Amino acid sequence: MSRLLRVELARYRSRRIIALLLLLAALLAALVAFKSAWDTRPITRQEAATARANAEMEPQNGDVKQELDACLANPEQYLGTGTTAEDCRENFTGSPSNYLPRKQLDLDGTVKGNGLGVAIAVAGLLVIAAAVFAGSDWASGSIVTQLLFEPRRSRVWVAKAIAVTVASGAVALVTIGGFWLALYLVAADRGAPHGSAVVSDVGWHVLRAVLFATGAALGAFALTMLFRHSVATLALLFTYAVGGELFAILLPVDNLGRWTLGNNVYGWLETQMRYFDPSAPCARLGNCNGLEHIGHLQGGVYLLVLLLVAVLASLVTFRRRDVAAA
Amino acid sequence: MSELVVETRGLRKVFRDRGRRIVAVDGLDLAVERGGVHGFLGPNGSGKTTTLRMLLGLATPDAGDIRIFGEPLPSRLPAVLRRVGAVVEFPQFSPDLSGRRNLRLLAGTVGLPRTRADEVLEQVGLTRRAGGRVRGYSTGMRQRLGLAAALLKDPDVLVLDEPLNGLDPAGITDMRELLIRLGDSGVTVLLSSHVLAEVQQVCSSVSIIGDGRLLASGKVSDLLGESTAYTRVVVAHTKRAADLLTRAGYSVSVDGDSLLVHGHEHPEEISRILAAEELYVAELSAVRPDLESFFLELTGHRPPVAHATTSNGSGGPGRETLGDEPAEAGA
Numbered sequence: 247m248s249r250l251l252r253v254e255l256a257r258y259r260s261r262r263i264i265a266l267l268l269l270l271a272a273l274l275a276a277l278v279a280f281k282s283a284w285d286t287r288p289i290t291r292q293e294a295a296t297a298r299a300n301a302e303m304e305p306q307n308g309d310v311k312q313e314l315d316a317c318l319a320n321p322e323q324y325l326g327t328g329t330t331a332e333d334c335r336e337n338f339t340g341s342p343s344n345y346l347p348r349k350q351l352d353l354d355g356t357v358k359g360n361g362l363g364v365a366i367a368v369a370g371l372l373v374i375a376a377a378v379f380a381g382s383d384w385a386s387g388s389i390v391t392q393l394l395f396e397p398r399r400s401r402v403w404v405a406k407a408i409a410v411t412v413a414s415g416a417v418a419l420v421t422i423g424g425f426w427l428a429l430y431l432v433a434a435d436r437g438a439p440h441g442s443a444v445v446s447d448v449g450w451h452v453l454r455a456v457l458f459a460t461g462a463a464l465g466a467f468a469l470t471m472l473f474r475h476s477v478a479t480l481a482l483l484f485t486y487a488v489g490g491e492l493f494a495i496l497l498p499v500d501n502l503g504r505w506t507l508g509n510n511v512y513g514w515l516e517t518q519m520r521y522f523d524p525s526a527p528c529a530r531l532g533n534c535n536g537l538e539h540i541g542h543l544q545g546g547v548y549l550l551v552l553l554l555v556a557v558l559a560s561l562v563t564f565r566r567r568d569v570a571a572a
Numbered sequence: 573m574s575e576l577v578v579e580t581r582g583l584r585k586v587f588r589d590r591g592r593r594i595v596a597v598d599g600l601d602l603a604v605e606r607g608g609v610h611g612f613l614g615p616n617g618s619g620k621t622t623t624l625r626m627l628l629g630l631a632t633p634d635a636g637d638i639r640i641f642g643e644p645l646p647s648r649l650p651a652v653l654r655r656v657g658a659v660v661e662f663p664q665f666s667p668d669l670s671g672r673r674n675l676r677l678l679a680g681t682v683g684l685p686r687t688r689a690d691e692v693l694e695q696v697g698l699t700r701r702a703g704g705r706v707r708g709y710s711t712g713m714r715q716r717l718g719l720a721a722a723l724l725k726d727p728d729v730l731v732l733d734e735p736l737n738g739l740d741p742a743g744i745t746d747m748r749e750l751l752i753r754l755g756d757s758g759v760t761v762l763l764s765s766h767v768l769a770e771v772q773q774v775c776s777s778v779s780i781i782g783d784g785r786l787l788a789s790g791k792v793s794d795l796l797g798e799s800t801a802y803t804r805v806v807v808a809h810t811k812r813a814a815d816l817l818t819r820a821g822y823s824v825s826v827d828g829d830s831l832l833v834h835g836h837e838h839p840e841e842i843s844r845i846l847a848a849e850e851l852y853v854a855e856l857s858a859v860r861p862d863l864e865s866f867f868l869e870l871t872g873h874r875p876p877v878a879h880a881t882t883s884n885g886s887g888g889p890g891r892e893t894l895g896d897e898p899a900e901a902g903a
Contacts (some may be wrong), residue, residue, distance in 0.1 A: 388663030
């Protein structure tokens with residue numbers, strides 16, 4: 247088995263298009279890390295001075311002054327029950343921080359923003375690479391030649407699957423882990439929050455993101471071995487992802503959003519995934535915002551079940567179906 | 573009795589296409605003895621490739637038994653395939669990798685050293701181009717690479733599906749010599765091909781199938797011995813010459829400007845009979861049976877030459893048949 251695995255890893259490595267996709271994943275992660283660092287670069291003295299000046303000038307603004315006076319006259323009427331004159335000042339007198347041209351690097355915030363984007367983009371590229379890896383064996387017909395050397399189909403399937411999993415996992419770890427390591431070093435250098443709580447949140451996110459990208463690649467491999475065509479796999483995934491969202495919006499079924507691919511992916515990756523359920527009874531009555539919650543466990547179980555179904559269907563079919571040349 | 577290396581009994585394979593059942597192989601009994609080159613012939617769609625795919629575990633039979641080296645398939649497939657090299661349909665490789673890289677990966681699958689790839693590349697004459705990507709290979713080069721892959725395991729049985737396709741004349745000669753050499757060295761080569769003239773030169777025995785069934789099988793010399801040799805006689809007054817030979821007991825048919833006389837044992841007798849009536853032979857030649865004619869007759873693609881007689885009146889197109897009894901030559 248280790249012999250087969252080595253061969254499949256070599257086969258995975260040897261394909262130029264796969265190498266390009268993996269390089270693209272690394273470049274993308276590096277680019278987003280650079281952009282995140284650049285967009286949160288430290289405020290210069292001149293920018294801070296400008297912000298302070300703008301904040302000081304704000305009360306001079308006629309419109310703002312008029313609003314502030316009205317609020318101070320009756321805070322509760324203006325801002326709501328329980329508010330005081332202090333709240334009015336906070337709301338209508340600008341703080342210098344409001345005038346800063348950009349925000350400080352926030353690792354926790356990045357998990358929901360660029361970090362999420364990187365995880366999904368890397369997973370997408372690994373899905374394409376896995377589909378190409380399996381699909382090219384079928385498209386070229388070389389799977390026939392391979393089976394003439396190793397006719398035990400389960401072993402062939404498993405060796406290929408492990409190769410995809412190992413390679414995808416390594417690439418996901420390097421790209422996503424590299425992205426976060428870079429941002430952590432930047433945060434530490436700038437003195438931005440990077441304590442153990444933040445590191446723990448980010449660490450769990452990296453773990454979930456790597457598992458997601460690896461599982462997605464394995465799923466794409468399994469589907470391609472099932473359909474024997476990479477385009478069929480990508481088309482199915484696209485239809486499932488986009489069509490599922492459309493169904494969730496259009497069909498009058500309760501809580502359909504719980505079962506869409508996108509919501510569950512976010513549920514697994516995000517710290518807290520909330521989605522709007524237009525079919526919720528309170529939403530129909532117009533007295534709630536219809537928000538539902540998908541946690542890591544729910545999202546993870548959903549994705550794991552999909553993966554297991556794809557893997558089992560693929561393995562059983564590959565063992566039983568006749569194999570013909572392309 | 574020689575040992576059977578490949579044996580099938582009642583082999584059957586049915587495909588389903590849009591609700592239709594297509595019987596590709598229908599109760600095929602195949603027997604290939606150890607050593608030599610065995611031709612596996614049949615028209616397009618006769619079930620050759622499907623049979624080869626079942627022998628190699630790429631397709632599952634719906635019925636029947638397969639034994640290779642006496643081992644039942646598919647239960648003993650892994651052990652059997654260690655001793656079998658094969659190319660089915662067309663040699664299939666990863667097009668983005670070089671020929672050498674493809675072979676090294678295949679060698680790695682079965683634990684062979686990397687140097688084995690170079691040995692077989694040398695054997696098939698592909699060493700110089702082995703570093704190029706397979707995508708850029710010609711059909712002939714792919715055939716050579718396919719043969720190299722089949723030879724990697726140093727097999728006892730070599731199954732080759734149309735290995736001569738796409739080869740240039742020099743390539744065909746090389747391939748022919750290699751196959752003969754392999755057959756002589758004790759390797760059993762099971763060869764499917766449409767190039768029947770080549771098959772006849774290379775194969776010691778053949779099996780011919782049609783519509784998924786075995787039509788004939790045996791040594792080439794034995795099979796062709798069953799088909800008849802003819803003597804082509806070019807002579808003026810063919811009608812009169814035909815009458816004379818028919819009266820002398822020959823089975824004769826007119827084939828354009830010449831006569832086809834059944835048998836070629838006594839050409840001098842034919843010449844003497846005609847000369848006695850002042851009909852002088854311009855040309856007298858043997859029409860020897862070949863595998864192609866035999867194959868075409870057997871598979872129903874060509875009416876048998878001069879098998880029809882005046883008594884049944886079923887001569888071939890443009891051919892007038894005379895004489896109702898094949899006579900012993902020299903009568």
